[in-house]
Amino acid sequence: MCLAIPGKVLEISESKGLRTGRVNFGGIVSHTCLDYVPGVEVGDYVIVHVGFAISKVDRAEAERTYQALESMGLLQDELPAAMTEDLEKSP
Amino acid sequence: MKYIDEYRDERIAHGLAAEIRRVVTRPCVLMEICGGQTHTIMHYGLDELLPREVELVHGPGCPVCVTPLETIDKAIELAMRPDVTLVSYGDMLRVPGSSSDLFRAKANGSDVRVVYSPLEALKIARSNPNRKVIFLAIGFETTAPANATAVWQAHREGLSNFYMLASHVLVPPAIRLLLRSSDNRVQGFIAPGHVCTVMGCQQYEELVSEFQVPIVVGGFEPVDLLEAILMLVRQLEQEHAKLENQYVRSVTRLGNVPAQEMLEKVFEVADQKWRGIGLIPLSGLRLRPEFSEHDAERVFGMAEIHVEEPAECISALVLKGLKKPTVCSAFATRCTPESPLGAPMVSAEGACAAYYRYRRHKALA
Numbered sequence: 001m002c003l004a005i006p007g008k009v010l011e012i013s014e015s016k017g018l019r020t021g022r023v024n025f026g027g028i029v030s031h032t033c034l035d036y037v038p039g040v041e042v043g044d045y046v047i048v049h050v051g052f053a054i055s056k057v058d059r060a061e062a063e064r065t066y067q068a069l070e071s072m073g074l075l076q077d078e079l080p081a082a083m084t085e086d087l088e089k090s091p
Numbered sequence: 092m093k094y095i096d097e098y099r100d101e102r103i104a105h106g107l108a109a110e111i112r113r114v115v116t117r118p119c120v121l122m123e124i125c126g127g128q129t130h131t132i133m134h135y136g137l138d139e140l141l142p143r144e145v146e147l148v149h150g151p152g153c154p155v156c157v158t159p160l161e162t163i164d165k166a167i168e169l170a171m172r173p174d175v176t177l178v179s180y181g182d183m184l185r186v187p188g189s190s191s192d193l194f195r196a197k198a199n200g201s202d203v204r205v206v207y208s209p210l211e212a213l214k215i216a217r218s219n220p221n222r223k224v225i226f227l228a229i230g231f232e233t234t235a236p237a238n239a240t241a242v243w244q245a246h247r248e249g250l251s252n253f254y255m256l257a258s259h260v261l262v263p264p265a266i267r268l269l270l271r272s273s274d275n276r277v278q279g280f281i282a283p284g285h286v287c288t289v290m291g292c293q294q295y296e297e298l299v300s301e302f303q304v305p306i307v308v309g310g311f312e313p314v315d316l317l318e319a320i321l322m323l324v325r326q327l328e329q330e331h332a333k334l335e336n337q338y339v340r341s342v343t344r345l346g347n348v349p350a351q352e353m354l355e356k357v358f359e360v361a362d363q364k365w366r367g368i369g370l371i372p373l374s375g376l377r378l379r380p381e382f383s384e385h386d387a388e389r390v391f392g393m394a395e396i397h398v399e400e401p402a403e404c405i406s407a408l409v410l411k412g413l414k415k416p417t418v419c420s421a422f423a424t425r426c427t428p429e430s431p432l433g434a435p436m437v438s439a440e441g442a443c444a445a446y447y448r449y450r451r452h453k454a455l456a
Binding site: 001002003004005006008016017018025026027033035036038047049050051052054055058059061062065066069070072075089 | 093098128208211229230234237248286288345347353438440
C-alpha cells in the first residue's frame with residue numbers, strides 16, 4: 001500500500017487550485033499532485049504515492065550511495081580469492 | 092526505470108549479503124515494519140541470502156491488513172444504500188469484513204468504485220452531485236496527507252456530497268507497543284522509508300533513545316533492504332543503538348513539512364483499533380470537528396459495532412514477530428488469500444499472504 005515510485009516531471013501546471021504535474025514513469029505519463037513538493041521543477045525526479053509526489057529524489061545522495069554500493073558489489077568478485085587466501089593462511 | 096533498476100542490481104545484492112555474512116557473529120532478530128518491504132524480501136528471496144544468524148520477522152505495516160473488521164462492515168453497510176457511491180483503493184475491495192466484502196456488495200448491485208488517487212474520488216463527487224460519494228480512506232502516514240488533501244479540497248470547493256470513512260494508522264505507537272511487550276524478540280527495526288519520507292526521521296530518534304534499539308530507515312528495493320540489514324547488523328555487533336538513514340535519496344530528518352502541515356490541519360490524533368492487534372492508544376488519525384460535514388461516521392450516524400476475530404487465527408503473534416505464518420494450523424488450508432481468516436492474509440502485502448505466495452510449497456513440503 002505504501003508503494004511509491006520515482007518519475008520525472010515533464011510539465012507543471014495548476015488544476016483546481018492544486019499544483020499539478022505530468023510525470024513520466026518509465027514511459028507511462030500520469031498527472032500528479034505536486035502540492036507537497038513546492039520546490040520541484042521540470043526535469044526533477046519525484047517519488048509518487050497515490051497520485052501525490054511526497055519527495056524530490058536527492059540525486060547527489062542517490063549517486064553517492066549507489067557508487068558506494070557499487071564498489072561493494074565489485075568487492076564480491078574479489079571475495080573468492082580473498083577467502084582462498086585466508087584458507088591457505090589457516091593452519 | 093531510473094532509481095529502481097540500479098537498486099535491483101544482483102551483483103550489489105550478493106556483495107551486501109557477503110558483507111553481512113562477514114560481519115555477523117551472533118544471532119539477531121530484525122523486523123521490517125512495512126508490508127511493501129516484506130513483499131520485496133519474499134519476492135526476491137532476500138531472507139534466503141542471509142546467514143542463519145539473521146532472522147527477519149515481519150511487522151504490522153500493511154494498512155489494508157490492519158483496517159478493523161468494523162470499518163469494513165460499516166463500508167459495506169454504507170455501500171448498500173441506494174444513494175451512495177462507495178469509493179476506495181483497489182486493495183480494499185477483497186478485504187473481508189465479518190460476513191462479506193465490498194466486491195460482493197458490488198456484485199449485488201451496490202455502486203462501488205476503485206480509485207488510484209483520492210483526487211479521483213473528488214472527481215467522482217464533482218460529476219455526480221446527486222450521489223453521496225463516500226471515500227473509504229485508509230493508510231499510514233504515507234497515504235494520510237493525500238487523503239487529507241481530498242477533504243481539504245472538498246471543503247474548499249463546497250463539495251457537500253463528499254464524505255470520508257477513515258482508518259488511518261501511525262507507525263511509532265505500534266513500534267512502542269512491540270518494544271514494551273514483555274515477550275518482544277525484535278532487536279533492530281527497518282523503519283518504513285515512505286512513512287519517514289513524510290514524517291522525517293525525528294520521531295524514530297525518540298524511539299531509539301527511549302528503548303536503546305537500533306533503527307535504520309530503509310527503502311523498498313532489494314539493495315536498499317540488504318544495506319539496511321547490514322547497517323543494523325553492524326550496529327548490533329558493535330553494541331550501538333543509533334538511528335541511521337539508508338533511504339537518503341528520499342528521506343530527510345524533518346520529512347515533508349507541507350504534507351505534515353496538511354495532516355495537522357485536517358486530522359487529529361486518536362485511539363485506533365488495528366485488526367489482529369486491538370486498540371493502540373493514540374495510533375490513528377480522525378477528522379477534526381471543522382470537517383465534520385465530510386465525516387461519514389458522523390453524517391450517517393453509524394452505530395459503534397464490535398466484531399470478534401476468528402479464534403484460530405494467530406495474526407496477533409505474526410504481527411508482533413513472535414510466530415512465522417507457516418506455523419499456524421490454518422495456514423494455506425483454512426486460511427488462504429481467497430478466504431483469509433485474519434489480517435496478515437488479507438492483502439498481498441501482509442506477511443501471511445507473502446509466505447503463501449512465495450513460500451507455500453516449501454512450507455507444505
